[in-house]
Amino acid sequence: MSTDRNIVLFDLFGVIARHQRPGALEKMAARCHAPTDAFTTAYWACRPPYDAGQQSAPEYWTAVLRRLSLSVDADTIEELRLTDIDSTIEELRLIDIDSWSRVDDRMVAYVQSLRDVAEVALLSNIPADHADTFLLAQPWLHDLDHVALSGKIKVAKPAPAAFHHCVVAMRAAPTDFLFVDDREDNVRAAQATGMNGHLFTDRDELAAVIDSWLPTRHPTGK
Structure with a gap:
């Protein structure tokens, strides 16, 4: 009717x-000290609940970093551990928002x-x-x-x-x-x-x- x-x-x-702005995924991957392909896989695999309002930005980016820790080498994992995670998450969030602007x-x-x-x-x-x-x-x-x-x-x-x-x-x-x-x-x-x-x-x-x-x-x- x-x-x-x-x-x-x-x-x-x-x-x-x-x-998405060209080069954005590469930029975010570099911030995580991760290969672009591994970062891209984690970025999209964790995205659905974030898109659907089921996760906050910190929860989403924490999930991405956790997934990366399972797919990158030990040196990269150590670099991530030595980084201020909250600062990294906020920087990633802002780069991500800009990339879709x-x-x-x-x-x-x-x-x-x-x-x-x-x-x-x-x-x-x-x-x-x-x-x-x-x-x-x-x-x-x-x-x-x-x-x-x-x-x-x-x-x-x-x-x-x-x-x-x-x-x-x-x-x-x-x-x-x-x-x-x-x-x-x-x-x-x-x-x-x-x-x-x-x-x-x-x-x-x-x-x-x-x-x-x-x-x-x-x-x-x-």
Whole structure:
């Protein structure tokens, strides 16, 4: 059942915001005196509960360092032990936040322009402390109709509950939504909840999809 509304629900990173800054993982690995490949494995393996608001930043980074201690050599472990762990964790946290701080200005402008013809919302996987910084740095987010950030809502895509959160929060029906993400697993998860979905590749293709979707939904737009 539809409530006859047009809601474009955007992912953030890889769509409106840039992916992680090149060289960031190497920089964080060097701070840990660890090989980049071992650090990268630990960084991503420990990430899900941090993204979903189930861990604080110190808990996440402690888990990363513990995982590293199982996969690096004895000299590296000793270097980590001799380091001020709290200082290391805070430095890693700040490097990490900065690495996810860039936006695509053309996409920001496009998203803002859509509010003339549709409701616009955001659903992003982002830890709570990252979210706080991003919200301060990007005031345009406060103009959207709804912003759901995984670290704040305590659930991350592709879990169905992340999409249901948006449906309930906006008092809408799943079929009112067009969900846009650059990851196919997330798009499929949204479609499984009843939302329409589009796999993002570039702005021009997305604009064509939205232009064709809106008239079939409601001729007068918003």
